[in-house]
Ligand SMILES: *[C@@H]1O[C@H](CO)[C@@H](O)[C@H](O)[C@H]1NC(C)=O
């Protein structure tokens with residue numbers, strides 16, 4: 001019985017890889033010959049061919065209600081414009097395959113995020129659903145100190161990113177804290193959010209760490225409006241210039257070798273908590289029930 005509880009708990013979080021990091025929101029379907037589909041295709045192709053935007057944020061809509069489509073593309077702050085476009089291009093292909101006929105969907109990749117919907121998603125803070133991956137390795141040493149140091153680090157980045165302008169809300173740091181040795185971290189919001197909304201979104205996302213990634217040496221958590229990541233190894237390059245274009249292009253990009261060390265968690269905060277609580281309750285119940293049966297007999 002206890003083994004069953006353990007199995008359920010593991011089944012929820014066992015599903016490796018960045019490549020599967022898409023969420024089909026299941027808020028409605030379009031048919032393959034619909035106006036919505038034509039609008040979506042048009043929008044996504046103009047989005048990924050826009051060469052004027054050099055700050056890594058794309059927000060555009062296309063069509064007339066009820067077939068109007070809204071899309072957001074967001075690249076990590078250290079990703080250069082051409083890489084950004086190609087990341088978004090790849091993800092438009094993947095997302096329309098992964099979530100066929102879905103009116104609302106999002107894909108979170110290492111370098112870029114793509115969302116589209118039938119409703120206006122611009123300037124609106126959304127911290128659900130979340131998508132999390134974490135490193136399998138645990139932090140050694142005093143966990144409480146580690147968590148405190150991590151919080152301090154992330155919180156500093158939160159303030160910095162939230163204070164960014166309407167073109168970019170991004171901050172990254174390499175920290176050499178006492179307990180950390182070295183920790184690399186970045187945080188990001190879609191820049192159409194207000195400073196307060198960005199700050200709130202990140203706070204809410206940091207609050208997921210205990211649910212998914214407690215004590216892990218690295219993790220990445222995405223919500224529709226904001227995301228953050230921390231690792232022991234360098235996974236980002238220098239923040240890309242907005243304009244003029246950067247002359248130095250050498251960037252320490254993410255280490256593919258670490259992909260296999262991740263575990264994925266998808267869900268809404270509430271659903272996740274409910275499931276965990278149900279498992280805990282059923283496990284406690286089973287544990288409690290067993291010993292009782294004997295004395296009664
Ligand atoms: C959309 O289509 C999928 C797959 O065919 C189906 O499972 C889902 O229930 C549909 N969603 C809505 C909102 O109709």
Ligand SMILES: *[C@@H]1O[C@H](CO)[C@@H](O)[C@H](O)[C@H]1NC(C)=O
Pocket residue numbers: 031033034035
């Ligand atoms: C789409 O296809 C269906 C049948 O597959 C048809 O009934 C419908 O009229 C078509 N709609 C348009 C806008 O062409």
Ligand SMILES: *[C@@H]1O[C@H](CO)[C@@H](O)[C@H](O)[C@H]1NC(C)=O
Pocket residue numbers: 057059122123166167191192
């Ligand atoms: C798109 O984003 C830019 C930059 O954040 C912002 O200035 C603009 O108002 C946004 N457009 C819409 C339609 O939300």
Ligand SMILES: *[C@@H]1O[C@H](CO)[C@@H](O)[C@H](O)[C@H]1NC(C)=O
Pocket residue numbers: 247248249250
């Ligand atoms: C570019 O980066 C490399 C390695 O990071 C460094 O050696 C070089 O000096 C940099 N060049 C400029 C122009 O900043």
